[in-house]
Amino acid sequence: MDNVIVVDYSGRGHAIADLFVRTDPGVTVHYLPGCEAIKQDRIVSQPQLAFDDPAPMVQYARDVSADLVLVGHPRALAAGYSDRFLEAGFPVISPTERAAMLETSKDYTKRLCAKYGIKTAAHRTFDDADEAIDHIREVGAPIVIKGDTSCQGNGVFVCHTVRDAVAAVERLMVSRDFGSGGDRVVIEEFLDGKELLYFALVGGDNYLLLPSAVDYPRSEDGNQGPMCGGMGAFSPAPYETYTDVKRFERQMMRPLMTAIAGEGLDYFGFIYLDCMLVGDQLYLIEINARMGDPEAEVVLPRITSDFGATCTALLDGRVQPLTISDEHFVDVAATQGPTPGYQGWPYGTVGRGYPITGLDTLTPETCRVFYGAARTLADGTLATDGGKCLHFTGRGATRAEARANAYRGIAGVHFAGIRYRTDIAEAMPWD
Template structure:
């Protein structure tokens, strides 16, 4: 008998995790709490349990004899779900509440990096609007303004002008756009270079890096519009050389997991390093305490080994095996609701997408309509992921499918992967 696994979350990231688990021989059954109706199309079970209801989740795991749990989103991690599972004798893959601070507080992460000489932008932290405005006025633009806490990937403003910076501070301190996440603000120096994401499976001071990816944060083509949770991604990233990746592993990932262990908050789970390749080497923009979204949708499809067996081995303090596809490019395009991320309009019909060979649709914000069809229920609706021979081929496959169908009430970027085809380096990708 194979293992039974519970995945916590509801988006395309969790859909990808669940489908990848089921693709390996070690896992027979995956349930996602709460999941979404699009997952049912892949034989993935869902249960309408709220990730914040820890007691109900613990009872569900025990009553149904699940072998272990993986927590997808950041909020349940920050709320201590892994701690509660562990206290109940349940194996859970993800960081403790204390270790998840590396994402839950940008100030915590920056202080950790400064103490351990991990390369990152210079910064200051403020909890007062007037002091923050005075600092950015003296510093000048470009400058980066970040809400300290969780803001669903939308709490960062790369301000190219002083007006943009002050407007971002007003959003945080006066309009309270990010609620409690904006009680403090981290203001960073602007860094020049291309961004990339490096995720690693981590167990204490041991870690196993994944292929790098690059996501597209801005809502519209050409990196225009507001920041989103991510409008698409691709992997690998040809303009980020192997030497840069090796340097990032040696100067950022390894010292970070060692620092967490040394400071009494050892990390188990997925450490996501959002990095930028500067002229002075790779530097940290942010850390996340879980799989990225939409990066997961283009990285996990490149896994050729058994994900369930590997995570099971990590939870048993054994040695996991990871093998990855070393040819081709995997590219994902997000289909989002009109108005996302500022004034999202939901309820649009979600069409069936003609998926190319070696491609898949991972569902996120969908609900069931009459006759079993799907409608949009939140900002990001689905991700179409394809694998082609190279970037250009993957773009041809993805857009060849999307451009053939009407998408009223929905939109997508038409330039995912374009930076890999540019003849010259471009600036910061946010």
């Protein structure tokens, strides 16, 4: 394999691109649009290719004679980019627009779970804000409110009071803080348990389980603040045990594969199952039709075998097992916090273009940086460009060592408004 296309522009996308080049010394990854700030051998970004039309990306793939395409970003998956590459004749290890409905419509996935006997929280779906609010007042709290479609990781509200639940519906459906993601809302029962994350690489009727991870979805230390798509993660998780994995396969993965086949979804690519363990029973919270961010930054570095060959085998209907390292990885996201005139991510408007300094102090063998919302200014200065700017991924023989390396790395880096949680891989997110 000579040329791989990765469609993304996040820390997750960088981790995917890094996985290909790290495990195959002969491959070049064309990262579209990517991040021009990445200066890594055999990862080539093309920032002129935006997420407004797949046609130029398909033409670029023709120009470089791409051997494989992986679409990693949820916006591109929802817009059918995988379909456009498939129509052009490229091997694609990403779900089609129809298969990605497992992520792009929570209501669709709820109905699929009911049809195939997959446990999930009881729910109702609403198109009308007043009806949704009436339902909340009838059933009370705690309760969970979700935008039916993508809200870029920010459309889930775990509400412990009726007042908070009503406010969540108003943000989603009335003030439309999350755009079209609030066209419909799914309101579901609150499950009191332990949230467990599982990942797999699916190829038609086959799948390979990936390493486990624990993520930190809330914005503030002590698991406070809004849900924001992840401030950090670590791998392996405490539940990466034979018993836990077999329970997941029995209660979730195999029934889901039956459902995928039964619906003719013909699924290829990453899949991410967010589950709640209540007693000895797993309940499906939601599905992502791709890797998570920041989970990718700790899961994918543990893969040491040729990932391109594994993808090709799945596309051919074969299973080539992955080789997984026992090392520990801890990711801490450096985000764009408040600066003069801006509330900062994830609370509101975000300032951009603040110079980033200190990356030259890192020791790559113990702490890697995966680039998210960062860019290179006209004068060559590295600067911030949004919410989750940089991911600092420490590695070590133990979680404590990996954590120390991650925080040692991030401590030497600075930009205006830098903000990060200080308790990643220390306190558990379910505590």
